[in-house]
Amino acid sequence: MTRNAHSDALHAAVQRFAAGDRAISFGDLALQIATFQREHSAGFERLLASRGGALTTVETVPGVPSDAFRLARVAVHPESEDAARFATSGTTGSGHGIHAMRRLDTYQALALRFGRSALLSGPSPRRVVALAPRHGEPPTSSLGYMMAMFMVDFEQAAPDSARAPERWLIDERGVNLGELERAGARALSAGEDLLVLATSFALVALLDALEGRTVRVPERTVVMQTGGFKGKSREIAPDELRRSVARAFCISEARVISEYGMTELTSQLYEATLPGAALQAERHGQAGLYFEPAWLRVVPVDPISLDPVAEGEVGIARIIDLGNVDSAIAIQTQDRVRRVDGGIQLLGRAHGAPPRGCSLAVEEFLAALAQ
Amino acid sequence: MTDFTARRARLEPLLSSARSLADASTERGQAARKRLCSSGLSPEGIDFAFARCLEIAPEEREIEALIGSTATAQVAHVLLSANVFVAAHRAIAIGLAASDTVRVRPSRREPEMAELLLAGAPGAFQIVSELSPHAGDRLWAYGSDETLDEVAVTLPPGVAFHAHGSGFGVGVIDGSVTDTAVSELLPRLAEDIALFDQRGCLSPRVLLVSGGPDAARDVARALSLELEQLETRIPRGRLEPHEAAEITAYRDTASFTGQVFAAGLGFVSAGSDGQWLLPPSGRNLHVLPTRDALRSLSGLRPMITSCAFAGEAALRTSLRRSLPGARLCQFGEMQRPPFDGPVDRRDL
Numbered sequence: 170m171t172r173n174a175h176s177d178a179l180h181a182a183v184q185r186f187a188a189g190d191r192a193i194s195f196g197d198l199a200l201q202i203a204t205f206q207r208e209h210s211a212g213f214e215r216l217l218a219s220r221g222g223a224l225t226t227v228e229t230v231p232g233v234p235s236d237a238f239r240l241a242r243v244a245v246h247p248e249s250e251d252a253a254r255f256a257t258s259g260t261t262g263s264g265h266g267i268h269a270m271r272r273l274d275t276y277q278a279l280a281l282r283f284g285r286s287a288l289l290s291g292p293s294p295r296r297v298v299a300l301a302p303r304h305g306e307p308p309t310s311s312l313g314y315m316m317a318m319f320m321v322d323f324e325q326a327a328p329d330s331a332r333a334p335e336r337w338l339i340d341e342r343g344v345n346l347g348e349l350e351r352a353g354a355r356a357l358s359a360g361e362d363l364l365v366l367a368t369s370f371a372l373v374a375l376l377d378a379l380e381g382r383t384v385r386v387p388e389r390t391v392v393m394q395t396g397g398f399k400g401k402s403r404e405i406a407p408d409e410l411r412r413s414v415a416r417a418f419c420i421s422e423a424r425v426i427s428e429y430g431m432t433e434l435t436s437q438l439y440e441a442t443l444p445g446a447a448l449q450a451e452r453h454g455q456a457g458l459y460f461e462p463a464w465l466r467v468v469p470v471d472p473i474s475l476d477p478v479a480e481g482e483v484g485i486a487r488i489i490d491l492g493n494v495d496s497a498i499a500i501q502t503q504d505r506v507r508r509v510d511g512g513i514q515l516l517g518r519a520h521g522a523p524p525r526g527c528s529l530a531v532e533e534f535l536a537a538l539a540q
Numbered sequence: 541m542t543d544f545t546a547r548r549a550r551l552e553p554l555l556s557s558a559r560s561l562a563d564a565s566t567e568r569g570q571a572a573r574k575r576l577c578s579s580g581l582s583p584e585g586i587d588f589a590f591a592r593c594l595e596i597a598p599e600e601r602e603i604e605a606l607i608g609s610t611a612t613a614q615v616a617h618v619l620l621s622a623n624v625f626v627a628a629h630r631a632i633a634i635g636l637a638a639s640d641t642v643r644v645r646p647s648r649r650e651p652e653m654a655e656l657l658l659a660g661a662p663g664a665f666q667i668v669s670e671l672s673p674h675a676g677d678r679l680w681a682y683g684s685d686e687t688l689d690e691v692a693v694t695l696p697p698g699v700a701f702h703a704h705g706s707g708f709g710v711g712v713i714d715g716s717v718t719d720t721a722v723s724e725l726l727p728r729l730a731e732d733i734a735l736f737d738q739r740g741c742l743s744p745r746v747l748l749v750s751g752g753p754d755a756a757r758d759v760a761r762a763l764s765l766e767l768e769q770l771e772t773r774i775p776r777g778r779l780e781p782h783e784a785a786e787i788t789a790y791r792d793t794a795s796f797t798g799q800v801f802a803a804g805l806g807f808v809s810a811g812s813d814g815q816w817l818l819p820p821s822g823r824n825l826h827v828l829p830t831r832d833a834l835r836s837l838s839g840l841r842p843m844i845t846s847c848a849f850a851g852e853a854a855l856r857t858s859l860r861r862s863l864p865g866a867r868l869c870q871f872g873e874m875q876r877p878p879f880d881g882p883v884d885r886r887d888l
Contacts (some may be wrong), residue, residue: 240797516856519782
């Protein structure tokens with residue numbers, strides 16, 4: 170079987186798995202993808218060899234450090250076959266990495282399937298806007314691409330409607346408050362729900378622009394917030410941000426849903442608090458607890474040995490994402506996490522060595538390189 | 541007594557104190573070694589640092605340079621960092637060159653060396669728990685950029701601030717260097733790496749080798765063997781958990797992006813041109829092939845404190861021009877720059 174035929178077969182298997190077909194288990198499918206990646210990724214082969222080379226269970230699949238995306242191409246296929254190249258945002262000033270995707274249909278299928286279950290609470294018509302800048306062509310932001318997908322799918326709209334400027338409420342002048350208010354008014358008059366997709370720092374900018382005022386929107390409005398601040402705005406603690414956003418939109422805090430995603434991944438995690446949403450019905454989650462889709466697993470591991478830690482203990486997240494067929498099935502992040510009540514608590518990034526004396530920290534180094 | 545003579549005289553008790561600490565045959569020298577275990581270095585690592593890096597017999601011209609380059613002050617304040625315990629000696633010497641009143645605030649994590657030096661030079665300077673400089677005073681501060689930023693905003697007007705922050709050392713091996721010469725310099729580079737378990741701002745983290753990936757890989761492999769061998773003589777000390785975690789992350793990243801060779805408890809990685817990776821402290825080094833060392837270093841110039849060099853004189857001259865703030869030296873000398881002022885000469 171050629172590489173692409175093999176990849177296509179794995180994509181199909183992942184999509185079937187996501188649709189509920191359990192003819193093959195998560196672990197077996199993960200191992201099949203890892204074996205495929207070992208054949209076609211020299212970097213993964215070396216990483217595996219450094220751990221003894223065995224791929225016997227899903228636990229033996231090493232996580233590719235997320236930093237590797239900044240330093241090397243993490244893909245089984247050549248650049249000429251890229252369908253999309255999503256740039257990692259990195260931390261302020263640090264270098265960008267690329268997550269190259271050979272096919273986008275698996276990304277679309279997985280993101281939409283879990284996004285619907287976390288963010289949609291009923292059959293009523295809805296309007297979707299993004300507190301984000303309009304993404305370019307070809308898209309380089311996986312988040313922007315996902316937001317556009319949600320606009321089209323959740324509204325059952327024409328694909329090019331996602332390019333409408335009134336959907337993207339951040340421009341070079343900052344938050345377009347007027348357009349947000351118009352979106353709220355239109356949704357109210359049409360009897361639609363409103364879904365606002367936003368990054369945390371865009372929400373802070375919105376709160377700053379509102380100066381304590383509120384935005385008139387339907388009461389069934391949902392706000393999806395994602396991402397950290399990465400030095401782009403003042404920082405607000407997650408609980409406070411949730412409270413402030415709920416107050417600004419005059420909605421309950423349960424309707425502010427946090428998403429956890431990374432450019433290096435194909436799939437996302439969500440909180441399960443939205444009343445009426447499928448994920449909430451299944452998990453009854455509380456704020457601050459993120460749930461994985463069936464095709465993704467977060468394994469908290471010890472930062473030194475990389476062995477899984479006991480349930481309830483803090484580790485750094487190794488994320489096994491079946492959607493990453495053509496890049497890295499397992500990603501080793503530096504995000505501190507804890508598994509609680511079937512969900513994942515995010516506890517912030519494990520900063521490498523806190524600056525010791527005059528020794529240079531990696532983040533400073535990366536920032537200098539980027540400049 | 542001339543001003544210079546007075547300033548020179550203030551240094552002598554400190555130098556004498558350092559000399560007696562360095563002598564392992566004395567009770568004081570032995571006690572010092574015991575107390576300095578708090579540095580995290582192995583006993584052999586402490587001995588090695590004493591032997592190689594504590595400036596107990598600087599040349600007179602170095603002392604003249606140190607005094608000549610140090611501005612005077614009503615009161616000299618010295619904020620010490622941890623990591624490189626012998627650094628307290630030079631830092632306090634600079635303070636003494638500046639003023640007859642020197643107040644030193646040691647690092648809370650490593651207060652030993654300042655106390656040991658004071659015990660051998662009673663009254664030469666004061667150890668304080670907080671520094672409170674006033675207008676007309678000078679403050680020499682050593683530490684992370686974060687710490688220095690915090691200090692800077694608390695200073696009253698009129699205090700001269702000399703900040704020495706984060707940085708790292710690099711090595712450059714020119715294409716003109718023979719294989720034999722490379723194999724001779726690698727043990728010296730291994731020592732530069734091993735000193736202070738690589739926690740200092742002069743510690744080498746990256747080595748640029750003229751040539752292609754194969755050349756870098758060969759040097760990386762040979763260096764890993766040198767480090768492994770050195771570790772049997774001078775074991776690595778203990779690491780903080782976050783340091784060990786950083787090494788794990790570095791090892792895996794480097795394994796994915798290039799090749800990694802175990803080097804005792806540390807690692808040496810080899811990458812391809814432009815593939816910069818900053819290994820964490822703990823005796824790790826990244827070897828990069830390069831066709832143009834100056835171009836490779838250009839973006840990182842403000843961070844480079846020290847550059848060991850082997851090769852043609854023309855490149856040395858160019859490096860000196862390109863890295864004006866870095867101390868250019870031979871391999872094996874990165875951790876013992878002349879006693880002529882702060883080790884960090886970058887204009888920050």
